[in-house]
Amino acid sequence: MQPDIIRIEGLERRYDMGGEIIHALRGVSLTISRNEYVAIMGPSGSGKSTMMNVLGCLDTPDAGSYWLNGQEVSQLTDDALARVRNKEIGFVFQTFNLLPRASALHNVELPLVYAGVSASGRSERARQALDRVGLGDRMHHRPNELSGGQRQRVAIARALVNDPSILLADEPTGNLDSNTSEEIMAVFAELHRLGQTVIMVTHEPDIAEHAERVVTLRDGRVESDRLNQESAA
Amino acid sequence: MALQTIWAQKLKSFFSLIGVLIGVTFLIAVVSIVQGMNVYVESAVTDEVGGVNSFQLRQRPNFTGGDVDEAQWRSWFRRPRISYEDSEYLRERMTVPATFANYCADRVTLEYDGRRASDIELRGTEESYFDLKAYELDAGRVFVRQEVRTGSPVVLLGFEVASRLFEGEDPLGKSVKIAGIPYRVIGVVESQGTLFGMSQDKFAIMPYSAPGRRLICPLNVMDELMIRPDNPQQLDAAVGEVEALMRARRQLKPDEANNFTIETADEALEFWDKISTVLFTALPLLVGISLVVGGIVIMNIMLMAVSERTREIGIRKAIGAKRGDILSQFVVEAATLSVTGAGIGILAGLGLAFVVKALTPFPAAVAPWSIGLGVTLGILVGVVAGVYPAIRASRLDPITALRAE
Known part of the structure; x- marks a missing residue:
């Protein structure tokens, strides 16, 4: 058994929506081991976005605990969370979220800037990360000069450049056509094969099929947690 | 990075530079011009007085x-004029x-020969x-002691x-006429250039004892x-000696003020000095207003x-950007904006001075300290103006911020 990279216990998160309390998470417990490839599924309102935010250390839970790579992160300060996001988490978003005016290379370098890596080290590592996603020849292009699939690869390179504990993808294919989606899924599969822990939030069952484990949320609780037959086979 | 962002929004950035730009332009230009005038007026006045070493x-x-x-003027005019005897008295003692x-x-x-030159200083x-x-001299010779003593009509x-x-x-x-009396031209003085845009070559020099003296001075006294x-x-x-001798000669009591003026270049x-002090006092106000704007x-x-x-x-x-990272990013951007404005302002100010x-x-004399001050003010304004927006930026919640369009 691989050591746990993520362990959450009794996670709760409430929002105050104009006086009405919304319970987004009502006590979620989950353990994810190193090198797992997990899809988190659920219909809208199931709490999967909140789950993603908490897992990504963008949000802190109201109750429960969250160990990420052996560190309890549920009660950290903003700046400490920023450090955790920088070192432990690589984000891939539905809308790519690249800086539009910066080149691919510069976008990928950005996490290293905040990690305090020297300029020459940044450039070297960002080039390697772009090479890994097959964009070594596009590194000086800006996002608007790249196709959707290429943009998402830049985002993946940016997510990987700091060697994070987990790659956290939020609807990574939501803005892509099916062919391109397959390409991106192939990239994820390759990263997983090379040992990367991948967590993907999606509402599309056929995308979730690429993961080896599927966790389904409903009304802020884990509804099902199953190994994917096809993938496991 | 800050420069890239600013460059990407050229027009907007330019307008935001204008305030600082104008402030610094004025600073550099006015300081340069006033200092230039200082140098100029000093040399001009010193010249007029007859050099730094004379009085x-x-x-x-x-x-x-x-x-x-007016009372001051009147009291000045009531004073006795400086006479030939005063002059002799001082020379002897x-x-x-x-x-x-x-x-x-x-x-x-x-x-x-029928041509006239009026408004000439004799x-x-x-x-x-x-x-x-x-x-x-360009040509000829100066007059000699003998000609001064006899009051020769030479010019x-x-x-x-x-x-x-x-x-x-x-x-x-050749013979030129001054008030109907002919004078023999014995020399031409080399061109003296201009002062405050006025020619310094419109003069004629004759022995003070020559016939024309009645035109310029009453008998026996001088300016x-x-x-x-x-x-x-x-x-x-x-x-000190001239003052003491004149006081003694005019029998002034110790508590009486001088009834003559000794004027040195200083x-x-x-x-x-009074004028430039006023300019230098008004300047910070002007620059301050445009910098605040x-x-x-x-x-x-x-x-x-x-x-x-x-x-x-x-x-x-x-x-992974921390609050401090976002804060410094926006402060640096504001400061870069402002320093760029100051930089252009310095160039514009120098241009204006030139x-x-x-x-x-x-002669515009650029003061290095004014350039230093311009850059410092640029940084200061940028940092002060940038801090509040930067704090707002650094406090944004990442989830809300990511959802923004």
Whole structure:
């Protein structure tokens, strides 16, 4: 058994929506081991976005605990969370979220800037990360000069450049056509094969099929947690 | 990074630069021009007084600060004038070795062969005057002691007077008429250039004892006695001696004020000091106002930038930017904006100073400290104006920020 990279216990998160309390998470417990490839599924309102935010250390839970790579992160300060996001988490978003005016290379370098890596080290590592996603020849292009699939690869390179504990993808294919989606899924599969822990939030069952484990949320609780037959086979 | 962002929004950035730009432009230009005028006025006045090392004994001041009331004028005019006897008295008794020149001047018209040159300054003086003023001659010779003693009707012309009256003819030995009396031209003084845009060559010099003296000075008195100690180190001693001798000669009691004026280059410059002090006092106000306006504009631009770039801030936070990182990013951006404005302002100010230098006789003297001050103010305004928007940016919640369009 691989050591746990993520362990959450009794996670709760409430929002105050104009006086009405919304319970987004009502006590979620989950353990994810190193090198797992997990899809988190659920219909809208199931709490999967909140789950993603908490897992990504963008949000802190109201109750429960969250160990990420052996560190309890549920009660950290903003700046400490920023450090955790920088070192432990690589984000891939539905809308790519690249800086539009910066080149691919510069976008990928950005996490290293905040990690305090020297300029020459940044450039070297960002080039390697772009090479890994097959964009070594596009590194000086800006996002608007790249196709959707290429943009998402830049985002993946940016997510990987700091060697994070987990790659956290939020609807990574939501803005892509099916062919391109397959390409991106192939990239994820390759990263997983090379040992990367991948967590993907999606509402599309056929995308979730690429993961080896599927966790389904409903009304802020884990509804099902199953190994994917096809993938496991 | 900050520069890239600014470059990407050229037009908006340019407008936000204007306040700081104008402030710094004024700072540099005004300081340069005033300093240039300082240099210029100092040399001009020093020249007029007859050099740094000489001084003048006068009935009343030649250079005044401007705000002299009528009672003051009247009391000046009631003073006895400086007489030939005063001059002789001082020359006999001064122990500090010095050169003296009696001097009188007024505006007259010169005529030659039907041509007239009016508004010419006719100066009556003695041979030592040329030495005191360090005049070089283009042609001819200066008058000699003998001609001063006998009051010979000889004259030296300023460069412009000579060229206007003679139009290429050789003036030497020709006879010009001043108030109907003929004078023989014995020399032409080398061109002296211009002062405040006015020609310095519109003069004629004759012995103070020549017939024309009735045109410029009443009998036996003069406008001023020019005195230069032979050793520049003894200027103060000479001034003190002249003052003591004149007080004794005029029998002034110890509590009575001088009823004469001793004017040195320093004193003549006092009036200019007053003007430049006023300019230097008004300057910070002017610069201050435009910098405050510039700061407010930059703050607004940065607040707009923060709301427009909320998503960018969200992205940066998601990938690990701490509050301090976002804070410093926006402060640095504001400061870069402001320093860029200051930089352009410095160039524009220098440009303005050089334009003034080219179009007017004032030499623009750029003060290095004003450039340093310009850059410092630029940084200061940027940081002050940038802090509030930057704090707003750094406090944004990453989730909300990421969702922003």
